[in-house]
Amino acid sequence: MVTTRDIAERLGVSISTVGRALADDARISEETKFRVRQAASEMGYVGNRAARMMRGASSNVVALVIPDIRNSFYSTIAHELSKNMEAEGFQLMLSETDDDRMVELRHLRELYANRVAGVIIVPTARPHNESVKLLRTLPHLQLLRRHPSLGSQWFGVDDHEALREATAHLVALGHTRIAYLGGPEELPTGADRLRGFRTALREGGLPDDAGRTELGPPSSVGHGRQTVRRLLRGPDAPTALVLGSIQLTLGVLEELSEQGVKVPGELSVVGFGDEPGFSWWGPGLTTIGMPIQEMATGCALWLMRRLKTKAGTDDPYTSVSPGSLILRGSTASPDGRTPSETARATAVD
Amino acid sequence: MVTTRDIAERLGVSISTVGRALADDARISEETKFRVRQAASEMGYVGNRAARMMRGASSNVVALVIPDIRNSFYSTIAHELSKNMEAEGFQLMLSETDDDRMVELRHLRELYANRVAGVIIVPTARPHNESVKLLRTLPHLQLLRRHPSLGSQWFGVDDHEALREATAHLVALGHTRIAYLGGPEELPTGADRLRGFRTALREGGLPDDAGRTELGPPSSVGHGRQTVRRLLRGPDAPTALVLGSIQLTLGVLEELSEQGVKVPGELSVVGFGDEPGFSWWGPGLTTIGMPIQEMATGCALWLMRRLKTKAGTDDPYTSVSPGSLILRGSTASPDGRTPSETARATAVD
DNA sequence: CTGAAAGCGCTAACAC
DNA sequence: GTGTTAGCGCTTTCAG
Numbered sequence A, B: 001m002v003t004t005r006d007i008a009e010r011l012g013v014s015i016s017t018v019g020r021a022l023a024d025d026a027r028i029s030e031e032t033k034f035r036v037r038q039a040a041s042e043m044g045y046v047g048n049r050a051a052r053m054m055r056g057a058s059s060n061v062v063a064l065v066i067p068d069i070r071n072s073f074y075s076t077i078a079h080e081l082s083k084n085m086e087a088e089g090f091q092l093m094l095s096e097t098d099d100d101r102m103v104e105l106r107h108l109r110e111l112y113a114n115r116v117a118g119v120i121i122v123p124t125a126r127p128h129n130e131s132v133k134l135l136r137t138l139p140h141l142q143l144l145r146r147h148p149s150l151g152s153q154w155f156g157v158d159d160h161e162a163l164r165e166a167t168a169h170l171v172a173l174g175h176t177r178i179a180y181l182g183g184p185e186e187l188p189t190g191a192d193r194l195r196g197f198r199t200a201l202r203e204g205g206l207p208d209d210a211g212r213t214e215l216g217p218p219s220s221v222g223h224g225r226q227t228v229r230r231l232l233r234g235p236d237a238p239t240a241l242v243l244g245s246i247q248l249t250l251g252v253l254e255e256l257s258e259q260g261v262k263v264p265g266e267l268s269v270v271g272f273g274d275e276p277g278f279s280w281w282g283p284g285l286t287t288i289g290m291p292i293q294e295m296a297t298g299c300a301l302w303l304m305r306r307l308k309t310k311a312g313t314d315d316p317y318t319s320v321s322p323g324s325l326i327l328r329g330s331t332a333s334p335d336g337r338t339p340s341e342t343a344r345a346t347a348v349d
Numbered sequence C: 001c002t003g004a005a006a007g008c009g010c011t012a013a014c015a016c
Numbered sequence D: 001g002t003g004t005t006a007g008c009g010c011t012t013t014c015a016g
Helices: A004-011 A015-022 A030-043 A049-054 A072-086 A101-113 A129-136 A159-172 A188-203 A221-233 A246-259 A276-280 A292-308 A339-348 B004-011 B015-022 B030-043 B049-054 B072-087 B101-113 B129-136 B159-172 B188-203 B221-233 B246-259 B292-308 B339-348
Strands: A061-066 A091-096 A118-121 A140-143 A153-157 A178-182 A211-215 A240-243 A268-272 A286-289 A317-321 A324-326 B061-066 B091-096 B118-121 B140-143 B153-157 B178-182 B211-215 B240-243 B268-272 B286-289 B317-321 B324-326
Touching: A004 A015, A004 A030, A015 A030, A049 B049, A061 A072, A061 A101, A072 A091, A072 A292, A072 B072, A072 B091, A072 B101, A091 A101, A091 B072, A091 B101, A101 A129, A101 B072, A101 B091, A118 A292, A140 A292, A153 A159, A153 A292, A159 A178, A159 A188, A159 A240, A159 A268, A159 A286, A159 A324, A178 A188, A178 A221, A178 A246, A188 A211, A211 A221, A221 A240, A221 A246, A240 A246, A246 A268, A246 A276, A276 B246, A292 A317, B004 B015, B004 B030, B015 B030, B061 B072, B061 B101, B072 B091, B072 B292, B091 B101, B101 B129, B118 B292, B140 B292, B153 B159, B153 B292, B159 B178, B159 B188, B159 B240, B159 B268, B159 B286, B159 B324, B178 B188, B178 B221, B178 B246, B188 B211, B211 B221, B221 B240, B221 B246, B240 B246, B246 B268, B292 B317
Parallel strands: A061 A091, A061 A118, A118 A140, A140 A153, A153 A317, A178 A211, A178 A240, A240 A268, A268 A286, B061 B091, B061 B118, B118 B140, B140 B153, B153 B317, B178 B211, B178 B240, B240 B268, B268 B286
Antiparallel strands: A091 B091, A286 A324, B286 B324
16 A cells, blocks of 8 residues: 655655645645656555545545435436536445435444535435434435425425326316325325325315325335235225325336236326336326436535535525426326317317 | 544543543443443544544445446345445445446546445446556455456356347247347457357357347447337348347337337347336336346355455455346247247147 | 553645 | 644553
């Protein structure tokens, strides 16, 4: 492991001359700088960041704390962050919580021990008290989910509006028995999406029992499969289904394919997110597209700026990106007409 | 930022006593240990790993260097590593190279500057010379791709056999114009897969011009779309297609869906990898399943052991996991019979 | 059982 | 222009 001292000895100069030369200090002659850089390169010198950090330099590591990287929302975010940060010389640390607050805490402790420069976090439903304390002393940013105790720097999407729009689409088609399958209410996103669903029903003038809600683990494909199977077996089976998470959507699609359920004939479906396979599923999945990429880029740029300018930019900051409903073939009127036929019929009426 | 010194001052003991108490040194009385731990906890003390590293402690960070986390192979690997490492108190650094050797080099420099404990890398086609040097001084492990200059610690899958098996399946069905679309030959995986394809043709007794190979960027969905479009337009359009990368498969599936190509009627297709949507694509995609998860777990365990036991376990190590052909509906004889019909026919013949 | 002191690699006063 | 020195937070001799 070659150090500045090694270079100094070899060149017969002092350690600080080497340090200054490498830092391109104005007081060092060009010739010395050249010799030092030459030697450093030859000897394979790479500065020790641990030592620099002890001298007050800040880390160049930013951590991303998320439930599960296999969820494409999060891998998109990780990619976008990584790309933007690499350009600025930052490295990305990846911490998966599996939505377990104790795992989250252990990660945050490690991140703090490593004195990371910043943290971008999709918090668990109820972060541990110590997690909150740790984050208070670290530049951080919440993503998607927003927990009041973790400050007011937040980048997310308009979950309420997205679900409202998706549900309103089904209401407009004439559905009166609509089910919503999404994450638990204790997650901020889960609560917002559920509210959006209910808002649309209310605005559509539907009675309270028109909507049926099934909440559960948002990242469980299996839970999606089981729930949709149960929903369809019941006596008052819904004629339409709105999803509130990618993984649940994946489970539902698998199950519906396997059972040979006719979509949109027997059931209209609105998915969540827009995965590669969604467009070729059955008649094409009508789904809620989320601007994850844009959000992640914004988030990266904001944090980079925050970290570069030492300034205490701790002002509340909120960025809400809108989702968009992508219309394909999986939704139709309960009587079997397609959306366009319904539109025409409505126009004639 | 609270240090051991702060604790020492508050308790009126020396810094070394605090250090020893926190390290659970045998020479410190239980009472003192208790008081120190109490104070540390109250004051929110978290040890500074940078300082520890300067005293010779090793980092608890392992880096994963991959082309693109959005590729589900890599996100699965990242997840599996993360899960296994968290249990051992390690953190995961994520570095994306975008298959650019200069980006790869910049990442490796940073990783070295941060003195990471180890590196798990899916190398670019031709790593920079300095990258090779850096890796030599760092415990590392190659994943999937294997570059001779980067040592002989490698975890991967049997690409040759996987493609051989997939292609043999098509040959057995009676196809005589088979196309292979995969990554460039300069990637070790690309070369192996291509060889597997050719081996199967040869073993099937097909002439050299039976196989048509299209090599290109393995992670470009768009390239997959364009190539399949071009292939199908030609005069000698193949009757079967084997894919050699996930992203290319995604592109091909999108394009075939969009163009309404009849599968397996007009074209038999064998995909690469097994994504959620592959089972519900058209008639179900026959595809090459890769045991990525098992490989990643093995890889994590191996590296953890290697890092825990300071021992210089630098013996060559190679682990090859076998892929498996998953039969669904996208392959049939060129004359339109399904695989089972062919089997029966063959039996009768 | 506990304290004093040295030193890891680097940077930044403070000399000359 | 360059050298000397101190000190970041921690561990680890070496002394009591």
